[in-house]
Each structure stands twice: as structure tokens, then as C-alpha cells.
Amino acid sequence: MAIRTDQISIDDVIRIRERMLAPTPVFSTDWHGTSFSDLTRPPTPEEDALSRMTLGECQRHIGNATTQIRNSAFQYHDDSYHILVAQPLIPETFNPDSPIDPDYIQTLTLTLQQIKNRRDQLLNEQEYDMASYITNTSASTGTTTSRPQVSIFGTTAQSRPARHTMFQMKQNSHEIELRALREKYPREAFNYDFAHPMRHVFGDLRDQFRSHYKSLRRLTAARSAILTAAPKDRKYLKFLMENMFSSRDLVYLLAQVADVQSTRTYRDTVETFYELRNEKMRYMDHKRRYGRLQAEHNQQAAMIRQKPERYISIDVKQVADTIATWDHVWGVEFYISNADKAVYLRVGLCNIRMEESSPESAYSNPESILLAPFYITVKLSAIGKATCPTRDGNTLGLSRNNNPGHCAYDIHPHQLSDQPCFGSFGQTLVDQANNGDLISYVGTLIAFYSQYNSQDSAGVAAQYYHPSHIHLFENSESYTTSMLSGMNMYRQEPVIHLEKLEAAISAYGEYHAQCCAVCERIEIAQNHICYSCDEMSVGDDDEYYNDNNMNRICSGCWMDHYCSDCERHIDACRCEPEDEE
């Protein structure tokens, strides 16, 4: 704004002159403290925000600013950086007459250089504190302490109050012990629960039999009524029964000569009766052979359940630091939620190469498939249960189908819903979670993501993660930003190896281009096995039928389980065999 000189008083001139002669009131980078002149005036909002900024926040802002500047059109020129600063809530804020803006969130513009200066100041302060600590310690004990490792994307260097890193968890050891106990006994010992009487065990089956038997009696009673009714009443009886019985039953009821044993109701009744009888006999046999074993098992299980529960404390910071040193990890962040009573551990993975894990691959040419860098989230609850949520940005990587060319959670053939399908890895992961062994858990997850099982219903889609099928990300910078944003979501000072991430993204781009140039798609070998029995060959030269879904069915299964009018013959099928029509 231009200033008209005729409006300036002598006092103003003196004040301006004094201000010009005074030391420049910029934010001091002198780590000995703020100059006296700075203390004579209230700090500006920017200076106030900078003075309260911790080393971790500085590092985060520098990381974000660097990423933004790299991605912006004004590369290396525009060093302004907009940040949101939360002003502290003080009682005066709520006073209507207070000059303090109740909207305590305000946007400030700081230069990257200002933040770097603040970071240097804090580092110098820390170094000074450490130096005085070393001096004092050396004087008293004669020992020396090495300087802590501090880096922009480092893992330490805290200047604010110590972060809460301990997570207390109740080990779910009962479950592990119970499973181990169960494995000691033959599987047949658990076919039935002998602790309950037979009438409870077979209650449903008995009710089913009673229902069928009731229907049969009703049918025979109706048939008897029709046969004994006077001819003049018979047509009214027919009309009545059309509303009470199915068309199948009416065939039997109205036939001149009919055998009740040929009806479906009779057949169902007899089948249920034999099933109930056989089940009871099997129950008695099993009880005689395995009753003692099951009783022993139940006694031992009660012993396990009555044991006191064990608690462990997990140093999540230590876990994160350990995981961050692994080759395939580009970033780690964690957050302990008191509300959820859980710890969230986010791990960024790179250079993960999927290998075929099935001994007999469904692919004609099974080869390893490199995955683009991604991150996953592990949620470990205080009762020893762990999940790997995928939605809501908990898992992010190069999308196959949901968002081609961009980020989504469908990053792996076994990860299609809100939880990955761990398959044979499941029990191992459950045990590790029960023990609170987070490091092993993440290690197992890496092993899980490093394989696919083409014989699995989900894993057979692994071929679509091959570069010849999957869209490459459109912009590697935005992909990097997405990864970093996700890793920064908890704002808990994540450990990020930016160079490793960028190198992995770059390497994946090259891999993708190379594979696409060769253009060797992985294809599923056509084995043509019967869809129903999974045994008989139904190749082009074999006899086969197609069901409604165009699956090939061998002639044996077709005759036994299928009929021409319905998709698949099941219990609820309403079709009658041809000989009864």
C-alpha cells in the first residue's frame, strides 16, 4: 500500500527511523536464544508458530514441502509453504468480548527456509544439551556418550515430551494352548459333543423327521378321505385339496391306483429316518470309542481356561525401528489408540516380488511378478487379535481393477475385500498376534505378499497383476505423494526412507516397461476338468455337457446331479425325475 508523506507525523518518522536502525526482527537462528530486541514486541503469528514447532514437526513439514515443491509447476522457485497451525485453546477464547479469534485454526505462510532455520536451531539446542550432558557425565563418571543419530527422515531426535510408545496387551495364550491341545486328540473325538444328551445333539434332525412324518400322515389321511368319500363330494374335496397340497402330492392323491412309497414325501420321511438312525448309531459308536478322550480333552481345556491371563508390554517404537531397517520396507508409522485399545502399525513395502506357491501351477508359464510399492496397516488389539484392514486408506498401492493407473487397496490377488485372504498363512498370523509378536507378524505378512497361489480361487487372478495386464501409474510423483501422505496420516513422526521409495517406484516403472515390451502374458492352462466332480476330463474330444454357466460337466455327473430343466439338482430342486412325471 502506498503511503502519502503528507499524512505522516514527526512521531511516525521517528518511530520508523528507530525501527530501521534497530536489529532486524527476523526469527533468530542463533541457538543461544532470541535477541533482546525481539522480546520488546509481541511475536507475529508466524514467529509464534515457529517458536512452538518441534523438531519432528519441522521434519514433517520439510518432507511435505519438498514433495510439494518437486511436484509443483514452479519447481525450485516457489519456496512458500502453507501450513495449518492450531492455536491453543485458552479460556479467553470463549469470552465473546475477547479479541482472540475463536476460530483457533488459522493458515500461516512460512517459507521453507524459515522452517529449516527452526530445525537447525532445535538441532543445535539438542546438540548443546547433549554436549552439556556428555560434559557432566564425563566429569562424574569418566565415560563418554556418542552423539545421537539425527537425520531428516531419521527415527529419533525428539524435542517434545516423550511419545507414548508402550502398548500393553493381554496375550491370548489360551487360544494357542487350546489349539495345541486339540491337535493331540483324533479329529473323530470332536465329531459330536458328548457333554450334551443325544436328544439335544440331534434335536434339529429329529424335528426334521417329525415334520416329514407329519406330512406323510397328512397325505395318507387325505388319500383315505378321497377314496372313502361319496362321489358327489369328491369334486369339492379335490377343490379343497388343491389349495392344501402341492401339485406333486395331488398326483398321488387323485390317482386311481397309487403307491404311497412312490411319493417324494414318503421318500423324504424314510431318508430322514435312516439318517437320524444312522447318526444316532454313529454317535453311540463314537461315544464308546472317543467319549473318554473327549472328556479328557474337556478337562484339560478347562485347566487352560482357568489359568490366569498373561499381559505383555510391547515397545512399539522399538518394533517400528526394527522393521524400518528391513530391505523391503520404505516406511513405518504407528499410532497407539486409547479409544480403540489397539495399536495401528503402518508399514510401507517395496520390491515385493510374488512367486508361485502352488506346487502345481495353474499357469502355463508361472513367473514371479513384481508389485509396485505399497503400504499396509496392521491393527493389533489389546486382547491379542490382529487384523489388516484394507479400506479407508489402510492399504494402498497400485490398483489392478478398482482404480487403474492410480492407488487403491486391490494390490494383491489375495486382497479383494476388507481383509486379505491369508489362506495357509492364517493360523501362523493368528498365533503371532495372540503372542503380541508384531515383528514376526509383519515378517509373515511380507512372506504372504511375496507369493500367490494360482490354484486358489482368488490367487488364480495373480496373472492380472503382471505388467502386461496392469496399468502403470500415470504419474510417479503423484504416486510417491500418495504413499507419503498415507504414511503421514497418523502424523506420528513416521520413519520414511524416501530414497528407497523413489528408487523402488522408478524400478517398477522400468520393470513395467520392460515386461510390456516383451509382452509375455501369463495365461491359465486349460485343463478341462469336470466342474462338478473335479476329476473327469471333459476336453474337446470327451463327452460333456454345459450347465447354465457354461461349465463343462461330465456325463456321469450330468446324469446323477443335473437335469435338463434346472441349473443344478439340489435338495430344494422342484423338478421331478422323468419316471415320476
Next chain:
Amino acid sequence: MTESINIMRHESIFNPKEYPYPIHIIGAGATGSRVFAALVELGITDLHVYDDDVVEDHNLANQIYGVDDINEPKVNGCIAFARHKLGIVPEGMEAYNRRVTDGYLRNGGVAGGIVFLLTDTMASRREIVAGLHRRCHSLGSAAASAPLLVIETRMASTHGSIFTLNLFDDELYKQWRSTLVDDDDEDSIELSPCGTALSVGTTASLIANYAVWQMMQFFVDPVGLQPRVDLFFKPTLTMTMSAIAA
């Protein structure tokens, strides 16, 4: 006494810390009081003793109580024994001056762990075991309070039996019930001049300690546990059986 002492020299054989289960002693008579004493000496502190009777002078011959305990509740005598033995009453050791009934069991009494059933009548045995057996077939918290093992003894003047019951085993429970006799059957039960079952201190001591050994055996090597042991002292004979009844 404030100094902490360690009286245990048997950890290699049986370390009670490895088995953190409550031990319930129902009945603190000739066998019950001696079982209590043996368990205290083993170092078990999670002990719960139940009895509604008082110490009389004729109990001094075959039970652990002293002259000072006469006319006092028997469970108080047990606690006094523990205090005398250890200098303190350990945390977790509880005495219940009451009778264990089916109603008490339904309200959650005698929860979990090992139960020494050492009452003086067959009827109370039948009632208590039926209540505990019911828990093994229930769901939820009641199932968690099912006993791991019930050790029951029968004693005459010169012989006795120890039954070790896994109540999850219905067949075993059925066999055990068949061994119960009527309390009025004078042919089966020896009676003392005062009308109660006759007992000799040395016999009670042997049977009590054998019962405690059964518990230790269950914890250390449950496979070798015999559900029924018959002891005869005139002449000496020990018979172990793999089933309670043929």
C-alpha cells in the same frame, strides 16, 4: 514374624507355582483337616476350606486341631494351623464356616480348580457332585467354573478308598454314583459310639496324604492317574483300578 521364609524343598517334584488353580476342601474333619495341612506344607496358598462344624474334644485324636481350637469352628482351626505353620495367613487362603449345598453351588460357590470332597455323609457327596457335574455340561461362565478334578475319599477304621473323578466324563460319573451307599446302611458304614463314622487318625492321615498325591499326580502326569485306589491296612494292600466300577 516379618521375615520371609521359604519352607519348600520339593519344587523339583511338585512346584505349586506352576499350577495356579484354586483348591477347595469341602469338609474339615479327619481327612479334610489333614489334607489341608498337607497342602499348606506343599506351599499351596489358594486354598478354600468349607465346614460348618465346631471342634470337639474327641476330634483331637484324629484331626489336626489342638486344645485351643475346641468349641471353635473347624475352619478357624485350619486357619490357625496355617498361621502357626507359616507365621502368616497367605493371601488367597479362605475359610468358609458354612455347609456346601446345591443352592450354594448354583450361586457360583466352589468355582473351578480341584475339589477335595471330604464330607461325612453320602447324601452330601451325591448332592455336591451332582451340582459340580452340572457345570461341566453348561455353557458360559458356569462352564468356566467347572472343577478340573474331584477327589473323594471313603474311610473306615482299617481301610479306605480314594476316588478321582473327571466330571467331564459321564461314564465315570455314572460309575461313581453307583458306588454311593445309603447313609442308613449300617452294614456298609462303621459307626463310632457317638453315631458318626468311625475313623482312626493314622488311617485318616494315610488316606489324606494319598488323596493329595492323587492331586499332584493329576498335575504332573495325568495319564498315570487311577480313578480308584483302595487301601487296606490289616493286612497292608493297595489296589489301583483303571475304572471306578466294573
